[in-house]
Amino acid sequence: MILEMKNISKSFGAVQALKDVSFSVGSKEIHGLLGENGAGKTTLMNVLAGTFGPDAGTIGIDGNIVEGMTPKKAAELKIRFIHQELNLCNDLTVFQNMFLGEEYTRQWWMVDRKRELEHAQKVLNSMNSGIDAHTLVAELDTAQKQMVEIARALLFSSELIIMDEPTTALNNREIEKLFSIMQRLKEEGVSFIYISHKMPEIFRICDRYTVLRDGSFIRSGLIKDINEHQATELLIGKSFVQAHIKDGIAASITDEVVLTAKDLSGSSFSNVSFELHRGEILVCTGLQGSGTDELATSLFGASTLKGGTVETAAGPLAMHDIKGVMRRGIAMVPRNRKERGILPDLSIRNNNSLAFFVARHKSLFVDKNEEKRRFDASQKRLGIKVGSDMDVITSLSGGNQQKVILSRWLELDADVYIMDNPTQGIDVGAKFSIYKLIVELASQGKGVIVFTSEYPEIHQLADRCLVLYKGMPAAVLSRDEITEVAIMEYSTGTRGEVLN
Ligand SMILES: Nc1ncnc2c1ncn2[C@@H]1O[C@H](COP(=O)(O)OP(=O)(O)OP(=O)(O)O)[C@@H](O)[C@H]1O
Numbered sequence: 001m002i003l004e005m006k007n008i009s010k011s012f013g014a015v016q017a018l019k020d021v022s023f024s025v026g027s028k029e030i031h032g033l034l035g036e037n038g039a040g041k042t043t044l045m046n047v048l049a050g051t052f053g054p055d056a057g058t059i060g061i062d063g064n065i066v067e068g069m070t071p072k073k074a075a076e077l078k079i080r081f082i083h084q085e086l087n088l089c090n091d092l093t094v095f096q097n098m099f100l101g102e103e104y105t106r107q108w109w110m111v112d113r114k115r116e117l118e119h120a121q122k123v124l125n126s127m128n129s130g131i132d133a134h135t136l137v138a139e140l141d142t143a144q145k146q147m148v149e150i151a152r153a154l155l156f157s158s159e160l161i162i163m164d165e166p167t168t169a170l171n172n173r174e175i176e177k178l179f180s181i182m183q184r185l186k187e188e189g190v191s192f193i194y195i196s197h198k199m200p201e202i203f204r205i206c207d208r209y210t211v212l213r214d215g216s217f218i219r220s221g222l223i224k225d226i227n228e229h230q231a232t233e234l235l236i237g238k239s240f241v242q243a244h245i246k247d248g249i250a251a252s253i254t255d256e257v258v259l260t261a262k263d264l265s266g267s268s269f270s271n272v273s274f275e276l277h278r279g280e281i282l283v284c285t286g287l288q289g290s291g292t293d294e295l296a297t298s299l300f301g302a303s304t305l306k307g308g309t310v311e312t313a314a315g316p317l318a319m320h321d322i323k324g325v326m327r328r329g330i331a332m333v334p335r336n337r338k339e340r341g342i343l344p345d346l347s348i349r350n351n352n353s354l355a356f357f358v359a360r361h362k363s364l365f366v367d368k369n370e371e372k373r374r375f376d377a378s379q380k381r382l383g384i385k386v387g388s389d390m391d392v393i394t395s396l397s398g399g400n401q402q403k404v405i406l407s408r409w410l411e412l413d414a415d416v417y418i419m420d421n422p423t424q425g426i427d428v429g430a431k432f433s434i435y436k437l438i439v440e441l442a443s444q445g446k447g448v449i450v451f452t453s454e455y456p457e458i459h460q461l462a463d464r465c466l467v468l469y470k471g472m473p474a475a476v477l478s479r480d481e482i483t484e485v486a487i488m489e490y491s492t493g494t495r496g497e498v499l500n
């Protein structure tokens with residue numbers, strides 16, 4: 001398939017999301033679509049997939065202009081869109097979800113379940129997903145749900161598959177699996193449009209790139225003709241020096257302990273103990289399945305601890321009472337905005353206020369002006385791009401939603417921040433400002449625990465790094481012991497005895 005989008009414009013009220021953008025994809029090509037948060041990537045793909053029409057411009061497929069694109073037409077043209085947000089029904093099984101709206105029918109309206117089930121399972125197996133097509137989607141974790149979304153696009157023969165940040169919930173092994181499926185399909189003639197904020201992925205898998213900035217087309221070309229640094233400069237529109245964020249900032253760690261974890265165990269980890277000091281950033285890392293996910297939620301009382309205690313200076317926390325935990329000065333930025341972060345029906349401003357409202361609010365009524373003041377301050381601090389703060393949160397681009405989630409918790413002015421993959425879906429430039437913010441929090445005397453599996457993040461932030469392997473602590477590395485190799489070896493069990 002050869003795609004040619006020409007002079008596309010699209011506005012939402014006062015926001016012009018796309019300005020005269022032209023974009024083309026050749027056959028058997030993996031095309032990386034790059035741009036900062038809010039640049040217009042998802043909007044351009046929505047126009048292509050017929051979610052809504054453009055205000056101006058044309059879509060050409062194999063030389064023919066397609067008038068009035070709709071999702072149905074796009075499907076007939078063999079275009080599949082895997083959305084940035086998950087779109088599955090938790091109450092249905094995996095195969096029912098995969099065939100939703102496109103059921104195989106036997107006679108009249110009878111759905112041919114057997115055939116659906118067989119086909120779905122075949123695709124899931126070809127992905128080595130380990131997912132049983134009978135499973136209820138509610139029982140899957142986020143990574144598995146993402147795999148089901150991808151499997152759904154592979155069910156019907158497609159010629160162009162759009163992937164909007166497909167890897168935010170996947171670990172490295174799963175990403176490799178995805179890439180080998182993409183390579184295979186490419187050889188069979190499928191083209192891809194691939195959106196990601198992770199430069200290494202773009203450079204690993206894409207043949208060509210297009211950069212959007214502020215809704216405008218900036219440049220297209222071959223990936224082999226640029227490097228990651230140049231790509232970053234193209235998308236932020238100025239030179240970019242990736243300095244080390246902690247340079248020039250004196251370590252702020254004090255002797256005072258703000259949080260003590262003693263012998264914690266859950267269903268996927270055990271024997272975890274540490275002390276978090278005022279002013280310290282402790283990074284916790286490990287491969288998927290190492291227990292870090294559950295440890296993160298347990299520390300906040302959102303999953304049940306099987307054993308052990310978490311204490312602040314004022315004594316042990318009642319871990320079954322999240323509100324109580326929050327009131328004791330502990331804030332948590334959860335992973336997976338897609339599933340846990342946002343309340344989609346509420347406005348941006350109300351989403352921003354949630355934590356403050358639960359933990360700090362004293363009077364019966366919300367003071368609208370005060371709420372607005374708080375939001376305005378956060379917006380400036382994090383550079384959140386919004387039209388009106390009373391729009392629903394889902395009108396924001398993915399990365400800007402994530403910034404609202406962060407800001408929600410920063411407002412709390414807690415003593416301890418637990419941040420689970422805080423920069424997921426955030427563009428390169430903004431990531432850097434979030435690292436800065438985290439380092440600032442520590443220098444103001446807060447204790448911060450960051451859960452992440454991205455090495456650059458560990459390198460930028462960690463005063464100490466706790467590595468889990470198979471649910472057990474494998475190492476606690478001090479700042480000068482942290483290297484990419486050391487982290488990899490401890491997290492894969494190639495180095496070190498399990499600590500105790
Ligand atoms: N349904 C909508 N209603 C109002 N504004 C919208 C809507 N969809 C997108 N926008 C606005 O259009 C602009 C472009 O958003 P878009 O989602 O395309 O960005 P993006 O490049 O995908 O960013 P990200 O990397 O953060 O996902 C943003 O300013 C966004 O707020």
Ligand SMILES: [Mg+2]
Pocket residue numbers: 041042043084164397398399
């Ligand atoms: Mg987007």
